[in-house]
Amino acid sequence: MSAVLALSALALPPCAAAQTAGGGAAAPVVQKAEAEPADTAAQTFAPSDSALAAADYAALAAEDEGAGLHQVLKTKFIEGNAGFMSLVAITLVLGLAFCIERMIYLSISEIDAKKFMARLRSHLGGGDLASARRMCEEGRGPVAAMCGRALDRMDEGMDTIERAVTAYGTVQAANLEKGCSWISLFIAMAPSLGFLGTVVGMVLSFDDIQAAGDISPTIVASGMKVALITTIFGIIVALVLQVFYNYVLSKIEHIVAQMEESAIQLLEGMADYKRNRKTDDGKVAG
Numbered sequence: 001m002s003a004v005l006a007l008s009a010l011a012l013p014p015c016a017a018a019q020t021a022g023g024g025a026a027a028p029v030v031q032k033a034e035a036e037p038a039d040t041a042a043q044t045f046a047p048s049d050s051a052l053a054a055a056d057y058a059a060l061a062a063e064d065e066g067a068g069l070h071q072v073l074k075t076k077f078i079e080g081n082a083g084f085m086s087l088v089a090i091t092l093v094l095g096l097a098f099c100i101e102r103m104i105y106l107s108i109s110e111i112d113a114k115k116f117m118a119r120l121r122s123h124l125g126g127g128d129l130a131s132a133r134r135m136c137e138e139g140r141g142p143v144a145a146m147c148g149r150a151l152d153r154m155d156e157g158m159d160t161i162e163r164a165v166t167a168y169g170t171v172q173a174a175n176l177e178k179g180c181s182w183i184s185l186f187i188a189m190a191p192s193l194g195f196l197g198t199v200v201g202m203v204l205s206f207d208d209i210q211a212a213g214d215i216s217p218t219i220v221a222s223g224m225k226v227a228l229i230t231t232i233f234g235i236i237v238a239l240v241l242q243v244f245y246n247y248v249l250s251k252i253e254h255i256v257a258q259m260e261e262s263a264i265q266l267l268e269g270m271a272d273y274k275r276n277r278k279t280d281d282g283k284v285a286g
Helices: 002-011 014-021 027-045 049-066 069-079 082-109 113-125 129-138 142-151 158-176 180-212 217-285
Strands: none
């Protein structure tokens, strides 16, 4: 009998042999072996943390795509530290106000200078000084004002008239450029405020790292995000104001060129008027 038990122990696995020797059944071993594949399958098909993170990211991306531009800008404005972002927004509003004011003023000041001077020279060529002065009084812009000031000095010498036209033209050009220095200031302030927000964001990041006692990507990313958003908005504001500023400068240069060309034609017309009047006076005296 002992020989039969020894042979059975050699044929069975160690655990089964131990259970047989102890008088137990081998059924629990079979149940445990069948339960292990079920646990393995559950672990295989269970969603991992990376899969859940990818799903959350996809949901956020879909939500951002569905939101409008206004909502996105509003969200980024709030995320970028409302204090500095408000300063950048105020800079944009004030800069645009000065740009719009200059654009309106320059549009009103601009006239068809060639057509205006052609009519004015026709009046001077015909000896009708009163009509020429009335035309300048009714006209608008620096060209008409400059011509009117020159016609008021008709009885003086041509050198005096030329100096008066040059001086008055300089004053009118300065009036055209009024307010442009403020636009330049706001163009410089916008990115500077953005960079200031960047520095403050970096300081806040280091404060959070010091308080936490550990360099966590989450802590660093929050401060860096604020810094970069303020910088981006500051640069965008500067670019927008720069476009309007260049447009204003181009209008000013165009009007100044019209004034210079009109001044030359005016002096020539006044010289012709004086020459014709002397000729007519000589004929009457003869």
